[in-house]
Amino acid sequence: MRKSFLDIVKNFAPSWFTVTMGTGITGILIYTTPYDFNGCHGIGKAIFALNCILFISFTIISVIRYTVYPYTFNLMLSHPGQSMFVGTIPMGLATILNSVVFMFPKENHPWAPNLAFVLYFIDVALMLFSCLVVPFYKLTIHKHTFETMYSTWLLPVVPAVVTAASGSVVAQILDVERAKLVLLLSYIIWGLGIPLSFCIIAFYYSKTVITTIPPPELLISMFLPLGPLGQGSFGIVNLGIVAKGFFSKNNEEFVPVELIGQVAEAGGALVGLVIWGFGIFWFAMAISCVIYGLMHNEVKFNIGWWGLTFPIGVFTSSTNTFANLLQNDGFKVLGAVLTISLTCLWLFCMVKTIQGAYTTKMFVAPCLSNMRTLPVPACDISEAERNNESEEPKNSQANNF
Numbered sequence: 001m002r003k004s005f006l007d008i009v010k011n012f013a014p015s016w017f018t019v020t021m022g023t024g025i026t027g028i029l030i031y032t033t034p035y036d037f038n039g040c041h042g043i044g045k046a047i048f049a050l051n052c053i054l055f056i057s058f059t060i061i062s063v064i065r066y067t068v069y070p071y072t073f074n075l076m077l078s079h080p081g082q083s084m085f086v087g088t089i090p091m092g093l094a095t096i097l098n099s100v101v102f103m104f105p106k107e108n109h110p111w112a113p114n115l116a117f118v119l120y121f122i123d124v125a126l127m128l129f130s131c132l133v134v135p136f137y138k139l140t141i142h143k144h145t146f147e148t149m150y151s152t153w154l155l156p157v158v159p160a161v162v163t164a165a166s167g168s169v170v171a172q173i174l175d176v177e178r179a180k181l182v183l184l185l186s187y188i189i190w191g192l193g194i195p196l197s198f199c200i201i202a203f204y205y206s207k208t209v210i211t212t213i214p215p216p217e218l219l220i221s222m223f224l225p226l227g228p229l230g231q232g233s234f235g236i237v238n239l240g241i242v243a244k245g246f247f248s249k250n251n252e253e254f255v256p257v258e259l260i261g262q263v264a265e266a267g268g269a270l271v272g273l274v275i276w277g278f279g280i281f282w283f284a285m286a287i288s289c290v291i292y293g294l295m296h297n298e299v300k301f302n303i304g305w306w307g308l309t310f311p312i313g314v315f316t317s318s319t320n321t322f323a324n325l326l327q328n329d330g331f332k333v334l335g336a337v338l339t340i341s342l343t344c345l346w347l348f349c350m351v352k353t354i355q356g357a358y359t360t361k362m363f364v365a366p367c368l369s370n371m372r373t374l375p376v377p378a379c380d381i382s383e384a385e386r387n388n389e390s391e392e393p394k395n396s397q398a399n400n401f
Contacts, residue, residue, distance in 0.1 A: 003360040010069050011365040012061045014076065015303050017088035019353060020058065022309025023051040024095020026346040029316055029339045031103055034323055034332045041103075048099045055092055072368070077134070079367035080142040084152045086134050090126035090159040091310065094166045097123060106173045116170045117178060123166060124189070127159040131192060149207050150214055151224040153200050160193025161228045162314075165235030171242045179246055183239065190235055197228035201282075213289045216297040220304050222286040223311045229279035230315030233272040237321050240268025269325060276322065279315050301352045303362055309349060312342050 003011070024047075031044025066073045077083050097119040104112040134156035138144070167186025171179040204225065208214075214221055244261035293299065316338040323331035356362035 003363055006068070008360060008363045009061055009065050010072065011363040011368065012058075012065050013082055013303075013365045013367075014062070014085035014088060015082070016058055017055075017085065017092040018303065018306035018310065019349075020051055020055045020092035021088055021095060022306045022313065022346055022349065023047060023054060024092065024099060025310055025313030025317070026342055027051060028095065028099055028102060029313060029320075029342060031099075032320065033336065033339055034320055035336050044099075045103055048096075048103060051099070052096060055096060058092075072365070075367040076365070077137050078141050080138070080144060080148075081152065082365065082367045083134050083137055083142075084155040087127075087130040087155040087157070087159045090123050090130055091162045093119065093123050093126065094159075094162045097166050098169050101169050101173055113173045113175075117174060117182070120163075120167060120170045120182060123159075123163050124185070127163045127189070130156045130159045131196075146207060147211060149204065150218055151200075151204050151221045152218075153204070154197060154224050154228060157193055157196040157200065158228045158231070160189050161197060161231045161235060162193075164190035164193060165231050165238065165314075168235055168238035168242050171246075176246065179242075183243060183246065186235070186239060190232070190239065193228065194232050197225075197232070201225045201228070213293060216293060216299045217302065218304065219290055219293040219297075219299060220307050222289050223282075223308050225282045226279055226286065226311035226315050229275050229282060230311060230313075230318045233275040233279065234314060234318040234321050236268045236275070237272035237318070237325065238268075240265040240272075241325070243268075272318070273322070276315075276318055279318070283315065301349075301356070303353070303356075305349050305352070309342060309346055312338060312345070316342060 027044045027047030027050075030040055030047065033040055077086075097116060100112055100116050100119065106112050138153075138156075164186040167182045167189065171182045171186070174182060213219065243264035246261070316335055319331050319338060320335040322328065323335050353362065
């Protein structure tokens, strides 16, 4: 039975923003592919336009949801699975921010630097909410066990890595003073996200080894550690490249350390290579475990499949960066292969998502199915009980992811 518009709004979970993440990174990679082809820029801009429409639409629906059904905001934050996806909002916005820089050169579009600068700080604000508020709920409200720990724990902290990498992109087109601010802030934000991501990845690896790979509906989450590794590698390399340019500009160094620009570039490249190598391990393990899981279980498509696209996409961005930096054909070919694979995966996910959205079966918010077991403000309980008419999902874990 198809849901009404208000039911769709009430069940519109933050996990839908994973669609904008995957769509945005796909458009960027097609636009910046190392092997140019006729129409690559046009296709990239078309996907960018689609991504803008999706992001704006999802934002409007979310605002309506939390305005008409205000109790759902606390329910969402109090849900140990759904709250993780708050981080997909700043990451989705980051793909739009990066697209503006890549696709609209400031020489032909003088408005691009100002727009990018504003979007960057909006992204920083959303990132801070994800990185600070959601972990606070995790420490104080959520109930966890060793068995229910999954790689989705990365989602609230990865936005810091993504925002830092976006800062390195934005700084390239800004004037010196604003670029200095963005550059320094991005280094700090990178330091916020990468150590936290490494802690979670280490814990997740231990949990997976001791127990087993995730259940079929969460199998795709094996790819999530690739996100902070790929974007962390890209971010530190690009920050170093941009830092070198500004440290040497007009012989005016804004940090009184000799050769700091060269150190930032060389150090960033080396650290980025190490992180990229770590990503190779997770890429191989994720592919192997997913194939193994598919051979032994029936896995149905759910919104979590979009979790494949962004991690692979940012790892591809890092690969392309090394191809340009090192002038290495191996990285260049690998980047092209990954871009083609990602495009095919994006098309598959988009078709399946359109089908699921048409039938309204994919509009399920797990936090509404068990809201009586979660902390809800007293003023919202009665309204929540009156409005909770949605059916309990058959498989809440799949919809959590």
